[in-house]
Amino acid sequence: MEGFLANILNGLSWGMLLFLISMGLTTVFGVMGVLNFAHGSLFMLGSYLCMQFVRWSGSFWMGLVLGPPIVAALSILIERFLLRPIYGRDVSFQLLLTFGLMLFLDDGVRLIWGPAYHVVAPPAILSGVIPFFSQSYPVYRIFLVILGPLVGLGLWMFFTFTRWGKILRAAAMDRQMAEIVGVRVPILFTGVFAFGAWLAALGGALAAPHQSVGPAMGERIIIESFIVVVIGGMGSFPGAFVGALILGLLNSFGTTWIPDVQMALPYLFLAVILLTRPRGLFGGEA
Amino acid sequence: MKHRWLTVLLMLSVVLAVAGAGLAAEKPVKVGFVYIMSGPFATYGQFAKQGAELAIDEINAAGGINGRKVEALFEDSTGKPDVGIRAIRKLVYENEVDVVMGIDSSGVASAVAPIMNELKTPLIITHAATPDVTGTNCNRYTFRVSLNINQNIAMAAKLAAKLKAKTWTTVGPDYSFGHQSWEYFQKYLSKQKPDAVFLPKEDVAFSPMATTDFSPYITKILNSKADGVLISLWGGNLIDFVRQASDMGFFDGKREVLMTLGAATEVLYALKDKMPENIWVGTRYWFAANDSPVNKAFVDAYMKRYNVYPSYNAHGAYAALKTYAAAAKKANSIDKEKIVAALEGLTIEVPVGKITIRAEDHQAITDGVWGQTAADPKMPIRTLKNLFHLPGDAITPPVEETGCKMK
Numbered sequence: 001m002e003g004f005l006a007n008i009l010n011g012l013s014w015g016m017l018l019f020l021i022s023m024g025l026t027t028v029f030g031v032m033g034v035l036n037f038a039h040g041s042l043f044m045l046g047s048y049l050c051m052q053f054v055r056w057s058g059s060f061w062m063g064l065v066l067g068p069p070i071v072a073a074l075s076i077l078i079e080r081f082l083l084r085p086i087y088g089r090d091v092s093f094q095l096l097l098t099f100g101l102m103l104f105l106d107d108g109v110r111l112i113w114g115p116a117y118h119v120v121a122p123p124a125i126l127s128g129v130i131p132f133f134s135q136s137y138p139v140y141r142i143f144l145v146i147l148g149p150l151v152g153l154g155l156w157m158f159f160t161f162t163r164w165g166k167i168l169r170a171a172a173m174d175r176q177m178a179e180i181v182g183v184r185v186p187i188l189f190t191g192v193f194a195f196g197a198w199l200a201a202l203g204g205a206l207a208a209p210h211q212s213v214g215p216a217m218g219e220r221i222i223i224e225s226f227i228v229v230v231i232g233g234m235g236s237f238p239g240a241f242v243g244a245l246i247l248g249l250l251n252s253f254g255t256t257w258i259p260d261v262q263m264a265l266p267y268l269f270l271a272v273i274l275l276t277r278p279r280g281l282f283g284g285e286a
Numbered sequence: 287m288k289h290r291w292l293t294v295l296l297m298l299s300v301v302l303a304v305a306g307a308g309l310a311a312e313k314p315v316k317v318g319f320v321y322i323m324s325g326p327f328a329t330y331g332q333f334a335k336q337g338a339e340l341a342i343d344e345i346n347a348a349g350g351i352n353g354r355k356v357e358a359l360f361e362d363s364t365g366k367p368d369v370g371i372r373a374i375r376k377l378v379y380e381n382e383v384d385v386v387m388g389i390d391s392s393g394v395a396s397a398v399a400p401i402m403n404e405l406k407t408p409l410i411i412t413h414a415a416t417p418d419v420t421g422t423n424c425n426r427y428t429f430r431v432s433l434n435i436n437q438n439i440a441m442a443a444k445l446a447a448k449l450k451a452k453t454w455t456t457v458g459p460d461y462s463f464g465h466q467s468w469e470y471f472q473k474y475l476s477k478q479k480p481d482a483v484f485l486p487k488e489d490v491a492f493s494p495m496a497t498t499d500f501s502p503y504i505t506k507i508l509n510s511k512a513d514g515v516l517i518s519l520w521g522g523n524l525i526d527f528v529r530q531a532s533d534m535g536f537f538d539g540k541r542e543v544l545m546t547l548g549a550a551t552e553v554l555y556a557l558k559d560k561m562p563e564n565i566w567v568g569t570r571y572w573f574a575a576n577d578s579p580v581n582k583a584f585v586d587a588y589m590k591r592y593n594v595y596p597s598y599n600a601h602g603a604y605a606a607l608k609t610y611a612a613a614a615k616k617a618n619s620i621d622k623e624k625i626v627a628a629l630e631g632l633t634i635e636v637p638v639g640k641i642t643i644r645a646e647d648h649q650a651i652t653d654g655v656w657g658q659t660a661a662d663p664k665m666p667i668r669t670l671k672n673l674f675h676l677p678g679d680a681i682t683p684p685v686e687e688t689g690c691k692m693k
Contacts, residue, residue: 003505003509009501013499014501114332115324115331116552119556119558136535210499211499212522214326215326215328216324216328219325220496220498252501252502256502260488263460
């Protein structure tokens, strides 16, 4: 029983990190139609900046608050000077560009911080454990499990109730129509791209106390995030949430129950979804 | 007048001598290195490169190999077998190296060793530990100067036999290295302690290399009835595992823990005081394990140059170069066939101790060391106490057991 509950918590905490990253990926795709390969690298950058701020200030919260906006600012430059010139071109240009950007960022991080692993301690208030039946469970993971839905709720409220959220959804639905009714799409795009990068970096900062910070962390997470986004439905917000939860739980329960095929589970599930609901669980009919 | 002629003659002879020396200095000895230089295991490649550069500078300062300067070329295997094969082919065909050294990861080693017969170039493995490349898959051109799985796990089993734990399980990377470590551990430990119990295949934990969240594996082990755990994770995997496992109460003293590569300084520098104390950890080389002048000189020079303690991977690259230089001296040539002949049976003292490359399977007979992690306020990283040494002869299986048929 306690193993079962621990697995649920394990799955949820990993799922919540995946959710934050997938959320940015799916927003950028939903609104801009850009599949951003470099999204994982922005996640990684969030982790490194968090680590750097922790080193300077000694406080994890500084890293969590200050790191993501810097990544968002960088992505404004990326959107303005790299992505914007190729919007009109074939989609393969975007894939190549973002892929190249990923290589560039990964190597850039290596140049600045070196190839070594770095370790970030969770803030004191979240660093202990709570008793969990006969064992214990880390507070930081519980924090992730609670934070995920809160961020999700915040985003949902933003998209549902605020003017900017509504504009975003409108642009995602029909870009041309939005332009006709006076939405300034270029600025919107810059904003959306920066917002997605901010979410990725937030995920990265939150992941820093949870896993070692190293140059390849982005490559590893981007694949799982793509699976989440495809399972949930490209561009769907609730889809990203449900997809991330499914993947997190598949990971934890698969490891316990069917270890031999655990590695293949996300891909098998992805194949089933693609065969039965090619647009994903929450994808529109279109 | 006579004087002037003499001066001219003297100058001429000096010029000729310098030019002659220039002519005599042949082209450099080219050494190709293949390590993981990018991705989550890149620290291993970085440290190996440092060890190699130190050895090369020492060799060149002492006049080079048989009077020829040594030149190094580094290639990135990224830890992937196909990339490793491409890197070696490039080094041999394009750069025309005289010898290849390195190889992290058993997966890469198993893939590249068989092609050395086709490339007819010696390969000196310095890290990858799969027994196959000096066992069932051994060949004329493949050598290893570092400790292999058999040797390291033989030590783990000897330690485990002395510990209280009765029921053993494992957490390892889900490829040949993790599986072979567990397989040999069961084989060796049940010989020494017939009543040792091992959890069945479905209850042990093998995690893919790309894993960053180890909590499901930790939960699995915590909820099993094992009181002994063999951990063969390494690099970033081991760092992530240790941190997450500490948080989940894994190191609460209720179980004996053996980490086969826990004393890698790559890992210790990243974890610092987050590495739990009193854990048994293995390595291929521990910088403080012996006081030999060779080791002291190596550690001091390395410390002075890089300001970190040398890792086993730095040592592997350093030792491989010194071994190659000794073989070239013995053969008085760097001809590839002559080097192979000279390496076979060669004994040389490197920082880890005296190693002998067995002629029959090309595995180095090298001493092993394990120790228990301990805090030392004077050290930037966890150090080792209660060092457990065994000589190479005691931990290396006899040639007949390796399955090597040299071709």
